[in-house]
Amino acid sequence: MLFNLDQTPSIANTFIAELRDQQVQKDAMRFRRNMERLGEYFAYEISKTLPYHRIETQTPLGIAQTAVLTEQPVLATILRAGIPLHQGLLNVFDRADSAFIASYRKHTKSNNFTIQMEYVSSPDLSDRIVIMADPMLATGMSMVLGCRELISRYALKELHIVSAIASNEGIRHVRANLPKANLWIGAIDDEMTSKSYIVPGLGDAGDLAYGTKQ
Secondary structure, three states: EEHHHHHHHOOHHHHHHHHHHHOHHOOOOHHHHHHHHHHHHHHHHHOOOOEEEEEEEEOOOEEEEEEEOOOOEEEEEEEEOOOOHHHHHHOOOOOOOOEEEEEEEEEEEOOOOOEEEEEEEEOOOOEEEEEEOOOOEOOHHHHHHHHHHHHOOOOEEEEEEEEEEEEEEHHHHHHHHHOOOEEEEEEEEEOOOOOEEEEEOOOHHHHHOOOOOO
16 A cells, blocks of 8 residues: 555645755754654554554543554654654554664765665564654665564564655565555655655755764
């Protein structure tokens, strides 16, 4: 399944517009908060697809019946850029466990790169619903590598992938390598630069949120 927020008019599109705006991006706190709010929106949309059961709650005046989540998902993200998006998801799924993956692009002299993974910290994901968040889905290589690492260790029940901005190439790569994953995307752009940055995209999400890295 592919959910493209850009095709569904809502206030969340305002968050994406501000995330892209180079003037608004000068306010790092605003950038992080917009990414967080986008995560909250996606959490709400994803919640509609999850299993529920009914419970009875004692109020001061009687008994109320309500459908509540049968289980909380596990929220995973790729450090460091994914932290604000992850926090938005965690604001909604506030009893969820979390998993963290550290990976980066290792560039060669020919300007190519490979994805290097250095760290995985995760609870037991066996028979769990997992939501993997990364703000930018450019080539899709980091996302596929991170998800495959989790899948190699655990038998996931469901996999949901959340990104603010994706490229068409990244979408194709994820669908080819993670065919059972559900994709939740803020907007899909057609182009990428020679360095595999999405155009128009929004720039480097990690730098915009936390400062330029060396």
